[in-house]
Amino acid sequence: MTIKTKALEVLDREFLSLRCKIVEVAAALDRIARAGGECDDPRIDQVRRSLELVAQPREAADRAEQVQLLFSLPYDPQWRQPRV
Amino acid sequence: MDFFDPHIHIASRTTDELELMAKMGCVVVGEPAFWMGYDRTSPASFYDYYRQLTEWEPKRTAQYGIRHYAWLGLNAKEAENVAFAKEVIPLLPEFLDRPNALGIGEIGLNKNTRNEVATLEMLIELAMKTNEQMLFHTPHLADKYPGTRMILDMLRADSRVDRSRVCIDHLEEHTIRLALDEGYWAGITLYPTTKATPERAADMVEIYGPERILVNSSADWGPSNPTAVPNFILVMRRRGHPESVIRKVVYDNPLEFFNQSRHFEFVPAE
Secondary structure, eight states: OOOOOOOHHHHHHHHHHHHHHHHHHHHHHHHHHTTTSSSOHHHHHHHHHHHHHSSOOOOOSSSHHHHHHTSSSOTTTTTTOOOO | OOOOESSSOGGGGOHHHHHHHTTTTEEHHHHHHHHOOOOOHHHHHHHHHHHIIIIHHHHHHTTOOEEEEEEEEOOOGSOOEEEEEEEEGGGHHHHHTSSSEEEEEEEEEESSSHHHHHHHHHHHHHHHHHHHHEEEEEEEGOOOOOOOHHHHHHHTTTOOGGGEEEEEEOOOTTTHHHHHTTTOEEEEOOSSSBOHHHHHHHHHHHHHTTTTEEEOOOOSSSOOOOTHHHHHHHHHHTTTOOOHHHIIIIIIIIHHHHHTTTTTOOOOOO
């Protein structure tokens, strides 16, 4: 008899929604490609890097936080100092 | 389940929506002063808006049994013109004495500029002088992370700030820990595309626990949903969370936070 782990229960709950969102991402990227012409834009690089991040195995369950940081501007701890 | 929507722009919503919110259990709303989608051309325009928030909108929600409270402030989007801000900020004390005033908000940063910081410093100073609670808007999208950290830097530098009387709002996965670790109330906004979804808000409650977390719709004139808080309740129920935990986030926490405002006098139903 197979005993379902909590993780499997969550996967059951999330799978169709997860699948749908991944297809949406793939279709949106296809749409951009189909439109034709160059798309030399840093946002495309952000999307590529975020997809790589999501696909990689991670010990910490912090993908959402890391993706958010990838789409963020950096914080400068010296922000109060006059810019040279 | 009765719930608060602690951040919603009622001025942008219809009476049909107020009726729907009431039917779904909304008992109290908090409406912060914000940007109306276009820049106001004079301090008199702000004066009229503050009257709307403290005179007219409470009457509209009362028709549906919803108690209306307001935050008064100068929003980050219109904080760039410091000279203009200096004309608007002196209007605030009159409205902070109105019976539905909760404190100063939503204030904060938008593009994280030096002028926005200068205006925000004036608003924090007013809050300290008048002993008001504060509600902070954190910036959108790419500006959110550095802007949230800048706001926290400013508050940390002011020893007069009582962190239990401050809510840092629109937090997401990369900023919520920063606010919670420093002892602030943490607001999560439920939006269809930007900010957080009900599912991700539930994730954050699961990761950090329900203490000091508030969820809100921040429903306004843009893509947003005035019944986002009930959507969060449903997500939490479907994941099997006890009613007591859900109620803490959508009712007990905002009640405790709002109760620290001198005008707040909502009495929960028996």
